[in-house]
Amino acid sequence: LAKTTQPISMDSYEGQEVNITCSHNNIATNDYITWYQQFPSQGPRFIIQGYKTKVTNEVASLFIPADRKSSTLSLPRVSLSDTAVYYCLVLVDSGSARQLTFGSGTQLTVLP
Amino acid sequence: KAGVTQTPRYLIKTRGQQVTLSCSPISGHRSVSWYQQTPGQGLQFLFEYFSETQRNKGNFPGRFSGRQFSNSRSEMNVSTLELGDSALYLCASSLETRRNSGANVLTFGAGSRLTVL
Numbered sequence: 001l002a003k004t005t006q007p008i009s010m011d012s013y014e015g016q017e018v019n020i021t022c023s024h025n026n027i028a029t030n031d032y033i034t035w036y037q038q039f040p041s042q043g044p045r046f047i048i049q050g051y052k053t054k055v056t057n058e059v060a061s062l063f064i065p066a067d068r069k070s071s072t073l074s075l076p077r078v079s080l081s082d083t084a085v086y087y088c089l090v091l092v093d094s095g096s097a098r099q100l101t102f103g104s105g106t107q108l109t110v111l112p
Numbered sequence: 113k114a115g116v117t118q119t120p121r122y123l124i125k126t127r128g129q130q131v132t133l134s135c136s137p138i139s140g141h142r143s144v145s146w147y148q149q150t151p152g153q154g155l156q157f158l159f160e161y162f163s164e165t166q167r168n169k170g171n172f173p174g175r176f177s178g179r180q181f182s183n184s185r186s187e188m189n190v191s192t193l194e195l196g197d198s199a200l201y202l203c204a205s206s207l208e209t210r211r212n213s214g215a216n217v218l219t220f221g222a223g224s225r226l227t228v229l
Contacts, residue, residue, distance in 0.1 A: 031210075031213050031214050031215065032213065032214040032215040033214065034214045034215075034217070036218075041222065041223075042220075042222055042223075043116070043202050043204070043220025043221050043222055043223055044155070044202075044218070044220050045220070046217050046218065046219070049214070049215070049217065087154075087155060089214050089218075090214055091212070091213060091214050098212060099157060099168070099170070099212075100157060100168075100212065100213075100214055101157070102147075102154060102155040102156075102157075103154075104154050105154055105155070
């Protein structure tokens with residue numbers, strides 16, 4: 001199955017907006033894109049989910065272009081507590097199999 | 113509402129031994145899935161159970177197996193442990209609305225950290 005790729009790491013300062021992109025060329029045509037956040041010694045935690053265009057909730061926004069081959073998680077005005085690893089999750093369609101696949105994860109470090 | 117509970121949280125085994133990990137899902141969640149997390153490979157899907165049936169399986173050898181009980185609790189077993197099996201094993205449950213879909217929001221446990229010596 002094709003890989004779902006993300007930048008390995010990103011640094012930001014408190015109060016800035018952070019955008020993390022996930023590339024998923026083989027995403028299934030009729031399924032959602034979901035993002036999770038993981039702190040050390042914890043399991044991942046749901047952040048946001050979308051199918052197309054833009055979705056916003058109280059903590060983040062998710063931008064999905066028309067071809068759906070990528071998605072961008074946007075965190076407005078990050079704080080130190082947003083330091084974590086962020087994963088996208090998509091249903092990858094290889095033609096012979098469809099399998100939920102996590103991205104490689106992005107370590108976000110927020111600096112004071 | 114209680115979260116997903118995994119036991120044990122930490123364990124150490126030696127090569128060749130076997131291990132059984134347990135997962136209690138959120139009440140009412142019938143889908144339970146397992147993942148292996150390592151620094152090199154990231155989060156990899158092991159298998160998914162729904163109503164005591166394994167519906168999906170990831171690309172892992174047959175040494176990795178699991179089951180689900182009628183109360184939705186799940187166990188996974190790894191036999192003939194190898195050094196490379198050292199990892200954090202995560203269990204997630206969901207209130208399934210669509211089969212094999214990212215639409216199903218996963219609630220994860222804290223994981224069981226296995227060290228193989």
